[in-house]
Amino acid sequence: MSGLDLVVGIDVGTTKIATLVGEVRGDSLHVVGVGVEPARGIRKGMISDVQEATAAITASVRKAERTSGYEIGRAYVSVAGGHVSSINSRGVVGVGGTRGITQADLDRALEAAQAIAIPHNREVLHVIPRTYSVDEQEGVRNPIGLHGFRLEVETHIITASISSVRNLEQCIEAAGVYVDRFILNPLAAGEVVLTAPEREMGVMVIDIGGGTSDLAIFIEDTVWHTAVVSVGGNHITADVAHGLRLPLSLAESVKVRYGHAYPRNVDPSESFMVQPFGEERPTRVMRSDLAYIIQARVEEIFSLILQEVKRSGYDGLLPAGAVLTGGTSALPGIREVASDVLRMPVRLARPEKLTGLADSIRGPAFSTTVGLLHLGLRMDREEEARHPHRNGRFSIGKTLGSIIRRFLPDGEEQE
DSSP states (O other): OOGGGEEEEEEEOSSEEEEEEEEEETTEEEEEEEEEEEOOSEETTEESOHHHHHHHHHHHHHHHHHHHOOOOOEEEEEEOSTTOEEEEEEEEEEOOTTSBOOHHHHHHHHHHHTOSOOOTTEEEEEEEEEEEEETTEEEESOOTTOBOSEEEEEEEEEEEEHHHHHHHHHHHHHTTOEEEEEEEHHHHHHHHHOOHHHHHHOEEEEEEOSSOEEEEEEETTEEEEEEEESOOHHHHHHHHHHHHTOOHHHHHHHHHHHOOSOGGGSOTTOEEEEOOTTOSSOEEEEHHHHHHHHHHHHHHHHHHHHHHHHHHTOTTSOTTOEEEESGGGGSTTHHHHHHHHHTSOEEEOOOOSOEESOGGGOSGGGHHHHHHHHHHHHHHHHHHHHOTTSOGGGGSOOOGGGHHHHHSOTTOOOO
């Protein structure tokens, strides 16, 4: 199949590696392959053991190949972890007032916005235009065709650690897959869980994974702020293990089966049996006690997110509230805790409008993976439309030696 007929997304998470294969059918994506493998060699979204991580990624890719019947050669890959950061920047260029503004003018403005001091150990993942100004006219969304002498663009620039990205790419390529694009987790998730009115009015998507909680603020249909909080579902599991003196594997099972983040919604008489360390017989545990353990950590997660939102200065610009996704968002009671801490409307979301092998990826844990397919494809199509002389997505992405250019954002992906 041609490059734009088949798209692949690989979500490299702390708890799982998920590979999806999608066929492009007109304006829709049809999922034809799924490969999910428990993550190994990954900690808080970053590679901690190259061999283990490569083996897990390879297993996930091979499963997706078997279910789809296609050989996977390239993919969009998710990026997360505490090494990701973002800044805002402005770029200004002069344009000929006798003609309308062109795509070349926009490209020059974006290049000017990137002329900022970035540490030598960091690289650009995305450059996202937030708004344009033409002469005295502010708040322009698409200046192409407008007449003016001064074009200014306000951008949101997302950067990542070169070493962290290089380690991830090394593992992906060792699995026999070429990286088309690296895409930040909450941008991918936001592509499939947010509604158009939410993105326009002001909303925050919170992707709560195993090792990190990633957030992105969308206002006026574009990204205004992104951040990564290095606390996630695995920290809840560790608290349960310590509080109830259980092995981590058993603590995870207890969390999934009996866990609740909002004690007031738990029947105070409900209990369950577990086998703690050092006990010869199973011990009875009140479910409300478990809920109090979980609530403390969940409140911490959203408190850290609230601090980040206040630091961004956009806490008063989110009338649509927050949308929770990611595997940990399936925890009962988490929406209520989020609403209490963030003091805003909160809803749970999962990827929608899926066809093909949809049932197996319907849950919130797969929002990022599904979003990789949709956002990556849209970004490449937008880039191809802006620069038709390039050969679609197959011209984007080179070896790590030219990594800076590959990440430059064809991105205006508004995400």
